[in-house]
Amino acid sequence: MGKTIDVMSLYPKDMNIYGDSGNVLTVTRRLALYGYEPRVTAYNQGDAWPAHVDMILGGGGQDTGQKKIIDDFFRRADLLRTLAADGVPMLMICGMYQLFGEYFETVDGTKLDGIGVIQAHTVGRDVRMIGNLVEHSDEFGDIIGYENHSGQTFLRAGVEPLGHVDQDGRGNNGEDHTEGARMNNVIGTYMHGSLLPKNPAIADYLIRVAAERRYGEFGTADQTADQREELARIDAIADKARAVAAARPR
Amino acid sequence: MAWNSFATPAIGKAVRWASRALHHGGSALPGRVIETIDPRFLARTLGTLPLGVVLVSGTNGKTTTTRMVASMLADLGLKVFTNPTGSNFTRGVASALLEQVSMTGRLDADIAVLELDEAYAVHFVRQVKPRYALLLNVMRDQLDRFGEIDNTARLLGHVAEATTGTVVLNREDPRIAGLAALTPQHTQVRYFGLSDDLKRFFPSDDDMATTVSVESEESGNDGTGAASLPAENPGDGRDPNAIELPADVTLTAVGDHKATFRIDGGDHATDVRLEGVYNLYNAAAALAVVRAVVADAPHDAARDAAATTGGETAVRGQSTSNGKKASDGFRARLERFAQSDTDALVRAASRVTPAFGRGEVIDVLGSPTELLLVKNPMGFRLSLASFPPDDADTMIVINDEYADGRDMSWLWDVDFTSLRAGGVAMVSGVRAWDMALRLNYDQVPVDKTDTDIESALNLFVHTNQGRRKHIYCTYTAMLTVRAALARIADVADAGVGK
Numbered sequence: 001m002g003k004t005i006d007v008m009s010l011y012p013k014d015m016n017i018y019g020d021s022g023n024v025l026t027v028t029r030r031l032a033l034y035g036y037e038p039r040v041t042a043y044n045q046g047d048a049w050p051a052h053v054d055m056i057l058g059g060g061g062q063d064t065g066q067k068k069i070i071d072d073f074f075r076r077a078d079l080l081r082t083l084a085a086d087g088v089p090m091l092m093i094c095g096m097y098q099l100f101g102e103y104f105e106t107v108d109g110t111k112l113d114g115i116g117v118i119q120a121h122t123v124g125r126d127v128r129m130i131g132n133l134v135e136h137s138d139e140f141g142d143i144i145g146y147e148n149h150s151g152q153t154f155l156r157a158g159v160e161p162l163g164h165v166d167q168d169g170r171g172n173n174g175e176d177h178t179e180g181a182r183m184n185n186v187i188g189t190y191m192h193g194s195l196l197p198k199n200p201a202i203a204d205y206l207i208r209v210a211a212e213r214r215y216g217e218f219g220t221a222d223q224t225a226d227q228r229e230e231l232a233r234i235d236a237i238a239d240k241a242r243a244v245a246a247a248r249p250r
Numbered sequence: 251m252a253w254n255s256f257a258t259p260a261i262g263k264a265v266r267w268a269s270r271a272l273h274h275g276g277s278a279l280p281g282r283v284i285e286t287i288d289p290r291f292l293a294r295t296l297g298t299l300p301l302g303v304v305l306v307s308g309t310n311g312k313t314t315t316t317r318m319v320a321s322m323l324a325d326l327g328l329k330v331f332t333n334p335t336g337s338n339f340t341r342g343v344a345s346a347l348l349e350q351v352s353m354t355g356r357l358d359a360d361i362a363v364l365e366l367d368e369a370y371a372v373h374f375v376r377q378v379k380p381r382y383a384l385l386l387n388v389m390r391d392q393l394d395r396f397g398e399i400d401n402t403a404r405l406l407g408h409v410a411e412a413t414t415g416t417v418v419l420n421r422e423d424p425r426i427a428g429l430a431a432l433t434p435q436h437t438q439v440r441y442f443g444l445s446d447d448l449k450r451f452f453p454s455d456d457d458m459a460t461t462v463s464v465e466s467e468e469s470g471n472d473g474t475g476a477a478s479l480p481a482e483n484p485g486d487g488r489d490p491n492a493i494e495l496p497a498d499v500t501l502t503a504v505g506d507h508k509a510t511f512r513i514d515g516g517d518h519a520t521d522v523r524l525e526g527v528y529n530l531y532n533a534a535a536a537l538a539v540v541r542a543v544v545a546d547a548p549h550d551a552a553r554d555a556a557a558t559t560g561g562e563t564a565v566r567g568q569s570t571s572n573g574k575k576a577s578d579g580f581r582a583r584l585e586r587f588a589q590s591d592t593d594a595l596v597r598a599a600s601r602v603t604p605a606f607g608r609g610e611v612i613d614v615l616g617s618p619t620e621l622l623l624v625k626n627p628m629g630f631r632l633s634l635a636s637f638p639p640d641d642a643d644t645m646i647v648i649n650d651e652y653a654d655g656r657d658m659s660w661l662w663d664v665d666f667t668s669l670r671a672g673g674v675a676m677v678s679g680v681r682a683w684d685m686a687l688r689l690n691y692d693q694v695p696v697d698k699t700d701t702d703i704e705s706a707l708n709l710f711v712h713t714n715q716g717r718r719k720h721i722y723c724t725y726t727a728m729l730t731v732r733a734a735l736a737r738i739a740d741v742a743d744a745g746v747g748k
Contacts, residue, residue: 017398018657018659018660019659019660019662019663022659029691029693062400063398064400131656132656148657197662197687197688198687237683237686237687237690238687240699241684241686243683244682244684244701245681248680249656
């Protein structure tokens with residue numbers, strides 16, 4: 001039996017738009033193929049918080065979904081801030097990315113609080129940024145995905161984006177060519193598609209950090225030859241899917 | 251009347267003829283010309299229909315349900331105009347109308363049944379107020395076009411607001427059922443629904459929380475329920491304390507080509523020719539809207555009688571010269587139609603045949619081959635559940651053109667584990683590698699992946715000849731697959747639906 005890694009899927013009932021569950025599946029399967037024992041907990045509003053959490057994955061949602069989770073989310077805000085400060089790896093997509101920021105200003109000027117894990121704020125706009133997107137990161141290489149959001153996010157000076165985009169009209173706010181944000185081991189991004197299947201480098205980063213925090217190192221002693229081969233096969237397919245996606249129209 | 255309204259049918263027909271002759275083949279081009287030169291064409295032409303317009307919209311099942319409603323009304327004796335090419339944009343409707351109208355601009359029909367895509371339905375109701383609206387469901391589909399599904403529901407809300415007679419709503423889809431609040435004061439609302447024990451077969455969008463964790467070990471807390479087996483646990487998205495609204499037609503039992511509908515307290519069991527369990531629920535929807543039309547028929551007949559005996563044809567909006575004669579035929583049809591009882595309606599439903607890409611079976615080199623159109627996660631899930639993969643070879647073709655939706659995220663909302671045992675013989679289309687990756691993460695074995703549809707299809711149909719085959723295609727992939735199959739098999743030149 002491999003070593004256990006506890007993965008939390010945050011609000012999958014209401015924050016799950018755009019196939020974000022693909023991220024949970026990718027992490028789960030890859031953990032198993034590295035010889036670990038993934039244990040997934042779905043946390044929805046009102047649920048008991050599990051005893052142990054090694055990684056948290058959150059997705060996008062619509063306004064109605066955000067309304068349903070918001071009270072519970074603020075009840076858990078201190079806990080999430082502590083975990084983020086402790087270095088728990090987290091991936092927050094779209095709606096959860098915005099809620100992890102400092103605030104969201106709606107089109108009519110109302111300010112809604114975020115939990116401030118990421119020093120950024122978002123402004124609601126009438127125009128959506130929609131389409132295939134490739135962004136560049138020194139650590140992860142090209143990140144391939146699909147964005148679909150009307151909120152424009154502005155990072156505070158000094159906050160590191162997840163990647164850089166080549167053109168105006170895409171990314172965090174359409175202006176400064178940044179996309180996403182990083183804070184400790186928290187990644188916020190607008191990229192779905194789902195993100196992790198076609199970007200295994202990010203999935204492996206989350207896995208590595210989770211294993212190092214829990215066991216002191218990311219070891220693959222329990223990985224079998226078959227599992228190593230299967231992982232290589234999946235990554236070869238991901239490479240082909242990445243090449244096609246990068247060449248598609250917006 | 252403006253000069254151009256007389257000329258419209260002639261110009262439109264000429265444009266249609268020219269575009270066909272030039273092999274553009276596009277069904278919307280003449281409509282586009284007409285919209286420009288005569289923007290009132292649609293409203294004026296459809297306004298002459300004595301029983302008005304039935305508008306069908308929603309994410310899944312529009313084409314099949316429109317076909318059912320039109321076919322049932324015709325079966326019960328009415329003259330029906332519909333947009334059979336599935337060109338479900340307003341321009342497509344205008345183009346279809348041009349084919350049918352006489353040179354004087356008259357449409358020889360009693361009622362129109364029109365399928366409209368959610369965004370175009372809003373555009374349409376600004377020009378023509380439907381008398382009946384049938385609103386099926388809101389699912390995540392083409393989100394890159396409409397934004398979010400709550401926006402899609404809002405679009406359909408505009409349809410509900412514009413409907414003058416009866417709005418028929420899906421009781422089991424909370425976003426659709428909620429539109430009842432938007433209907434005008436004198437517009438009636440009817441629902442179609444499912445019996446409790448069938449609800450697990452028809453999950454709503456909110457039940458699709460995630461496809462994962464089925465295989466992962468659950469921790470002890472009680473928060474894991476939503477993530478496990480979403481399709482079997484549909485109660486999650488619904489308020490258990492809500493009082494159930496009475497449904498006009500309830501689907502109470504399903505089987506292989508069999509369905510039972512509860513209507514006025516009685517259960518009516520029938521055979522159906524449609525494929526797939528989800529089409530049985532579409533049949534309940536169609537029955538509910540046809541029942542609304544039948545319910546109005548005695549009043550319409552009386553009104554028509556009063557108008558024609560009074561020497562006017564106000565109801566029909568026709569010239570008086572031949573109005574009397576035409577009206578007599580209409581009134582006879584309408585009076586007969588008004589007599590339709592529930593058995594006649596259910597019989598009419600049993601006779602409807604599948605539309606293009608909705609469980610069409612083609613003989614390809616001795617293999618019974620099912621062509622299955624998939625365009626969103628729920629449709630894909632329901633198709634997988636409706637066509638068990640045992641003893642069949644499976645091919646999946648995924649494109650990402652505009653009409654398919656550019657965003658591939660939806661593939662991750664489909665649970666493919668039912669294909670694990672038999673595997674997938676061939677994956678193709680522009681996004682074949684995305685699909686192959688998806689299947690690999692669900693541990694479904696994939697034999698071959700080839701982005702070229704023609705070569706992939708060629709190998710697929712020549713392998714295991716005689717064995718049953720399932721081909722799942724997105725919209726534009728379906729067009730290519732049908733064209734390629736037509737060279738080696740007898741493929742009906744059916745209208746292209748969406």
